[in-house]
Amino acid sequence: MRYSREHKQETHDRIVRKASVRLREKGAHGIGVADLMKEAGLTHGGFYAHFDSREALVVEAFGYAMDRSMEHWRKITDEVSPEKRLALVAEAYLSTFHRDNPGHGCSIPALGAEIARESPKARKAFAGKLEEMIELLADYIPDVPRKAARKQAIATLATMAGSMLLARIAGSSELSDEVLKAGKDSALEGAKREPKAAAAKKAKQN
Amino acid sequence: MRYSREHKQETHDRIVRKASVRLREKGAHGIGVADLMKEAGLTHGGFYAHFDSREALVVEAFGYAMDRSMEHWRKITDEVSPEKRLALVAEAYLSTFHRDNPGHGCSIPALGAEIARESPKARKAFAGKLEEMIELLADYIPDVPRKAARKQAIATLATMAGSMLLARIAGSSELSDEVLKAGKDSALEGAKREPKAAAAKKAKQN
DNA sequence: TGTACATCAGTGAACGCGCGTTCACTGATGTAC
DNA sequence: TGTACATCAGTGAACGCGCGTTCACTGATGTAC
Numbered sequence: 190m191r192y193s194r195e196h197k198q199e200t201h202d203r204i205v206r207k208a209s210v211r212l213r214e215k216g217a218h219g220i221g222v223a224d225l226m227k228e229a230g231l232t233h234g235g236f237y238a239h240f241d242s243r244e245a246l247v248v249e250a251f252g253y254a255m256d257r258s259m260e261h262w263r264k265i266t267d268e269v270s271p272e273k274r275l276a277l278v279a280e281a282y283l284s285t286f287h288r289d290n291p292g293h294g295c296s297i298p299a300l301g302a303e304i305a306r307e308s309p310k311a312r313k314a315f316a317g318k319l320e321e322m323i324e325l326l327a328d329y330i331p332d333v334p335r336k337a338a339r340k341q342a343i344a345t346l347a348t349m350a351g352s353m354l355l356a357r358i359a360g361s362s363e364l365s366d367e368v369l370k371a372g373k374d375s376a377l378e379g380a381k382r383e384p385k386a387a388a389a390k391k392a393k394q395n
Numbered sequence: 396m397r398y399s400r401e402h403k404q405e406t407h408d409r410i411v412r413k414a415s416v417r418l419r420e421k422g423a424h425g426i427g428v429a430d431l432m433k434e435a436g437l438t439h440g441g442f443y444a445h446f447d448s449r450e451a452l453v454v455e456a457f458g459y460a461m462d463r464s465m466e467h468w469r470k471i472t473d474e475v476s477p478e479k480r481l482a483l484v485a486e487a488y489l490s491t492f493h494r495d496n497p498g499h500g501c502s503i504p505a506l507g508a509e510i511a512r513e514s515p516k517a518r519k520a521f522a523g524k525l526e527e528m529i530e531l532l533a534d535y536i537p538d539v540p541r542k543a544a545r546k547q548a549i550a551t552l553a554t555m556a557g558s559m560l561l562a563r564i565a566g567s568s569e570l571s572d573e574v575l576k577a578g579k580d581s582a583l584e585g586a587k588r589e590p591k592a593a594a595a596k597k598a599k600q601n
Numbered sequence: 602t603g604t605a606c607a608t609c610a611g612t613g614a615a616c617g618c619g620c621g622t623t624c625a626c627t628g629a630t631g632t633a634c
Numbered sequence: 635t636g637t638a639c640a641t642c643a644g645t646g647a648a649c650g651c652g653c654g655t656t657c658a659c660t661g662a663t664g665t666a667c
Contacts, residue, residue: 197609197610200610215512216424216508216509216512218422218424218425219424221652221654222653222654222655223652223653223654231611231612232612232613233612233613233654233655234611234612234614234655235610235611235612236654236655237654237655237656238610238611239610242654242655243653243655297561297564298507298508298557299508300508301504301508301560301564302422302504302505302507302508302560302563303422303509304564305560305563305566306422306425309566312564312566315564316564316565316570319561319564319565319570320570339573339577340576340580341577343561343573343577343578344554344558344578344580344581346557346561347553347554347560347561347574347577347578347581348550348553348554348557349557350557350560350561351503351552351553351554351555351556351557351560352549352550352553354507354508354511354556354557355503355525355549355552355553355556357507357508357511358503358507358511358518358521358522358525359522359525360515360518360519360522362522364522364525364526364529367549368549368553370546371545371546371547371549371550371553372549372550372553374546374550375550375553375554375585378585379585403642403643406644427620427621428621429619429620429621437643437645438644438645438646439621439622439645439646440622440623440624440644440646440647441643441644441645442621442622443621443622443623445643448621448622449620449621449622
């Protein structure tokens with residue numbers, strides 16, 4: 190059964206899309222090739238017509254998930270004023286919805302540790318997506334020199350990813366809610382603090 | 396070969412100790428029972444004289460590793476003034492040494508995500524250790540109401556764990572160093588900020 | 602336009618392999634007499 | 635103190651199982667004439 194020109198690409202994308210959800214839910218090693226193919230409505234034998242190896246799919250699925258996160262952030266911040274964007278992302282990130290739906294959430298708390306242990310080639314691909322994400326968050330910190338914006342973006346991302354990790358370890362308990370709240374407030378305070386510090390510095394220079 | 400009374404406990408502890416290192420290095424599913432026993436100088440057959448299942452060892456090894464982290468923190472903060480303790484822990488945590496030696500470092504960035512996906516029973520054991528760690532860090536935030544101290548402790552732990560996660564994804568690159576620095580400064584600023592805010596609040600009330 | 606052939610995405614059986622777990626056995630040492 | 639027996643931590647072969655990967659095959663559709 191030979192298919193039309195776009196068919197293979199569509200199938201390929203569907204596998205990546207479904208895999209990116211299940212991998213975030215179950216971990217980078219928590220689900221097998223056969224089950225991933227079943228998710229896409231296929232049998233396991235066809236897998237290698239689309240990917241060189243299981244790891245190649247994991248890399249692609251991770252990249253896809255990171256792209257979806259960034260797209261989501263762009264979408265929710267699209268129509269708000271620049272100085273409110275970072276706070277809005279932090280609010281959305283540190284929600285119970287995100288905690289309880291890792292399959293559709295950020296890959297960093299879900300897959301970061303396993304990813305850091307993959308092959309150097311794979312890890313570099315991951316690091317590239319991380320860099321993109323930092324740059325995007327830095328764009329949400331206006332009126333600050335780029336280097337300081339990057340620094341604040343990194344700190345915010347670290348606080349968000351770390352809080353989500355802790356919240357998921359805590360389950361859906363009182364502690365978990367406490368963690369989300371603490372992380373949110375910390376990220377928001379950090380976001381507020383940086384511009385002020387820069388402004389103070391500027392005032393001093395003039 | 397029957398052994399003396401303490402021998403079994405010693406062997407048990409040695410397995411846990413060695414496993415806690417290798418599991419942090421390779422991930423909760425990254426090394427098998429046979430290899431873990433070999434680390435302890437034994438063959439795999441004897442494993443079930445010590446543990447009900449592989450998962451039981453993972454739980455014990457995680458708890459052991461968390462205890463070692465806390466012991467380490469107590470040790471390095473033992474002789475410094477209370478208000479410097481949190482900063483000292485953050486400095487040690489966000490070092491390149493810690494980044495490059497996950498086997499002897501904090502379990503949260505190394506195993507947190509996999510742990511959050513284990514059985515509810517196991518996850519609760521992990522959450523208990525997390526709670527202990529938060530309490531310990533809160534002890535390092537003096538002159539602040541307990542609730543605020545806990546909040547700051549959680550935020551600091553989240554920033555530390557998140558930064559370590561990002562730094563390891565980034566490998567040992569320029570980005571990785573930038574992440575460690577940003578995380579360190581953010582954790583230290585957070586530690587400084589909270590007492591001031593509390594002081595301002597107090598002043599207002601009086 | 603109609604026909605013969607080539608293509609290749611997808612199927613499902615099979616592969617070797619490593620895993621967690623079980624089990625019959627060993628033999629040094631503790632215990633009972 | 636010496637002897638016979640019981641214990642049980644540790645051994646290593648074996649178990650069933652699921653994994654990633656390979657492969658011969660299928661058959662609908664694109665392409666060449």
